[in-house]
Amino acid sequence: MSSQHTKYTRRHFIEKTALTSIGLTLLLSCNSENKKGNSSNKTTKTGSLNLIPDPKGYLDLPEGFQYKIISQKGNKMSDGFLVPGRPDGMGTFLDESGKTIIIRNHENSPIPLENSPFGNDNKLFTDTIKDKLYDAGNGAIVGLGGTTTLVYDEQTGNVVDEFMSLAGTYRNCAGGITPWGSWITCEEDVTMANGNEIQKNHGYVFEVPMNVKEMITPVPIKDMGRFNHEAVAVDPKSGCIYLTEDRPDGLLYRFIPNEKENLQKGGKLEVLAITAEKSLDTRNWESPKILKNKPMEVYWIPIDNVDPKEDDLRFRGFELGAARFARGEGIWMGENELYFACTNGGPNHFGQVFRYKLSKAEGTSEEANTPATLELYAESEDKTVLHMCDNLNITPWGDLFLCEDNGELNHIRGIDKQGNHYTFACNKSSTSELTGLTFSPTGKTLFVNVQESGHTLAITGPWEKFI
Template structure:
């Protein structure tokens, strides 16, 4: 399999002119009906082939393997948790791949937890390492598991609980310093669940990417704000963290750390404002009596400081909007490429089928003089055709530049978008009426890992990726 070096990657940013023209042309083709089945016939890897097992349809030459299943025993004596969601991959020793995986589990969903249906395995963990113990009755069942995967054999050699005591860990993001940021998509408070919860939730936690088979202490990074977190992306040049919010009226945030790579040492949380506008609604819903956010147009932005970020009333987004912050329709997956990032909004657009935005940091991003060269926001994709894209959720950029989107739908696809702005279907879930989640490539680009969430499955997909590079 071809290896893709950093210098050989075709980034969306480097082809921004082509990409913009491509998407403008694509929109015209959509309007004129020049698509077959919603995608260009000669783009991507070809037609999806029926799976004899009735689980996952893939293009010719591709194959998949189920590498993890909820409920199975792990190396640490616990059970693989259910509802797998966001994932990050890291290079391990001797060619191994470390996969850190979220689990979007609520405290009372015991059947999906790592401790068994009656928490009978709870005594196997040190409660000092958990964030929420739930008075020993209802511990936070969200968190992360870590897998050690051997791409040569296609086998998981080790699998263990790496963070626990949190709630509904949905997505997150990898860091340049070899860790995974996992986010709680919940704002439940102390006293919830009939008084069993002791603590407030809605935070980001950091998990080291290590093959150490141990549970790491869950410590919230409170200065990154308390809200319905979805995903994060870190700019490797500045260590600035960008964050999405899974709300119908959510904001787009950034966290400027006091010390690069040391998030627990504090920093400043801000929200994005479209420059020159008192407020800007990016959702483009047909029933909104506000101007539509333009497609394929770079808009200069500024950022406002937020206060009272622990938000006991869960009103951080409301207060930000009052200060002029832009509003987004359920911010979801986010991924940093070469000098730019992309994030999905699940139900944005005129028919609420989804949008993809591109944010390009300014030359002086996060500095006092950043207004001299501000960052820009672009509505990169809004096809308004569910045959092309619907309910886009997790996002990943392939090593060769394609953007891959997991659909959050009962009949979901993994949808690819090339740097030239052309759509194709990479995978189709035909076995389970539940969403794709957590799609991410191995560091060398040879394997695409993805979850079928409701079925509790993690799959490894391999094939001739270089044919599209």
């Protein structure tokens, strides 16, 4: 089996799981019956199912589905370090033996130390590993963000290896998989070096190969911009990389590499603009400027000085004509299209999802002849249906799965191909957001984190029967 990333297309998923149709059409929810302990799975409307209350009060799932905590903050890893806290974005790959490789972000700042892979007092941080960290902070303010790599056996449901694969960065929030078998991890932090205990500028993206066996030496890809990064998605055809910015007035960026699959060779950074209106505000906070399911032609504007001292890319881009978005977060590439979430977009600030359909000549001088389009795919008007969507993923059958991040009761929500909303999971254990949801390359396992608990879960069940 190839060590390259295996893309789980719909056909691949059908072959693996004998799935013939999945089309949830109505809302599944942690409803009042669940709270009363009713475990009935009877349909109340055609296609509607109840979530089964978890006896442990942790995570409610549909009938037949189960979860397992496969990694927990503070446990010792294979390399002797501790599982860091605040797990966030994740990507999966298939290794040569058929095991699943998971690369997992950790959204940690240098403080508090309770989330440190080096222990509550950083006692596992030594001079021998200092050069492996991006920013060791002279040993005083050690960067505690980064990534861990897990090797997971789907046959046994166990992690067989787990180690730090990148360290010394700040607040690695999300990122994205590449078609050539690596994970791009993003810093959601723009702290500048101060010449003393903060040794490096932050606000960059880094690349972690899927097949590393230990910590790599982090090298920022500076041509991809210094800003409050969230996530990335890669077009396998053109090699273009799309980047979201978690700011209430953020932009959508595109990076065109000089050399496909070799991001350290640099490239060109651009910002997305709407053809019909310069500097369009897509947030719909004051008035409904953007209507659902109305494709708008777009173009891309080159932007210079992409490694600025000031966090001003979004301001300069907006002045050039770029569209403005409300906290761009999760982004995921499908087939000739991608989706991204805007966490507090919409008139009630409950969240938006946009769909970008690629040009047939994406990233080339010919794309103006067949321009790409952007449309508002979903906008929540009811927080019981969708409330502050964050990480998202395109499921093997083509629906969207989204994690909520609202400080209340958080769910994994779904949106089917007809635009109908449903609920797949309900976090009952805490008000922590769920993060990093991603399927294994086989499509048999859904991985997700409970961030503040520091748990990584593997969810399995009858995907082929989930109708």
